[in-house]
């Protein structure tokens with residue numbers, strides 16, 4: 473047997489070079505004379521789920537948007553596998569917002585449309601749509617208008633739609649912030665499944681329980697700066713910065 477075949481899928485992908493690190497070099501964002509992001513160097517493993525954590529206003533969402541190419545930094549470069557993502561970026565990433573952004577059409581049509589725009593062959597669209605709906609437990613709601621779905625169902629649809637495109641990188645910005653525990657676990661299962669299939673996941677979350685359940689790597693931000701990068705195990709048992717200790721203990725940090 474090939475040596476890599478004995479490894480779990482995500483490790484196998486890494487061993488075969490299919491998994492790409494995500495990097496930022498000299499990232500800087502300023503608005504109205506205020507420095508919002510100043511990160512000289514950032515590197516995320518290509519195969520793990522990385523959680524971005526920090527107090528409100530520390531720059532997590534902004535960093536996520538910069539990494540995804542939704543916000544252009546004033547300085548710096550984002551690299552996927554050592555190269556700027558380029559024009560094919562849309563095909564290679566998924567982005568899920570805290571409030572799902574869905575089209576005013578059926579659940580199935582939302583997925584079909586995304587597949588069509590991403591250039592999937594027509595012959596594959598129906599099958600991929602069905603599989604995506606099933607992965608999110610939404611088969612029974614395929615024909616329902618997306619806007620009548622519950623908040624949890626809408627977010628499951630948004631995640632399933634993003635994953636239907638088999639993105640290289642999936643960015644999630646507090647995807648379960650307004651969901652109940654059952655819906656939260658359903659979203660987490662979708663995200664963990666995607667990691668198992670080789671998608672790199674970057675997740676903004678305030679929920680330490682969620683970061684413990686899902687993430688292998690934690691980046692902790694404070695006032696637009698990266699103050700800690702650690703494995704989840706290290707971060708939760710022995711955070712190095714005073715800010716991260718305060719965050720985990722639920723203290724206010726000024």
Ligand SMILES: Nc1ncnc2c1ncn2[C@@H]1O[C@H](COP(=O)(O)OP(=O)(O)OP(=O)(O)O)[C@@H](O)[C@H]1O
Pocket residue numbers: 503508526527528529530531532533534535
């Ligand atoms: N386009 C913008 N123009 C001006 N200021 C901005 C812009 N985007 C973000 N900011 C500011 O940058 C800082 C970081 O915002 P960001 O939303 O990234 O924080 P966050 O860590 O995600 O916060 P939260 O946990 O509250 O969602 C905030 O002070 C915010 O007001």
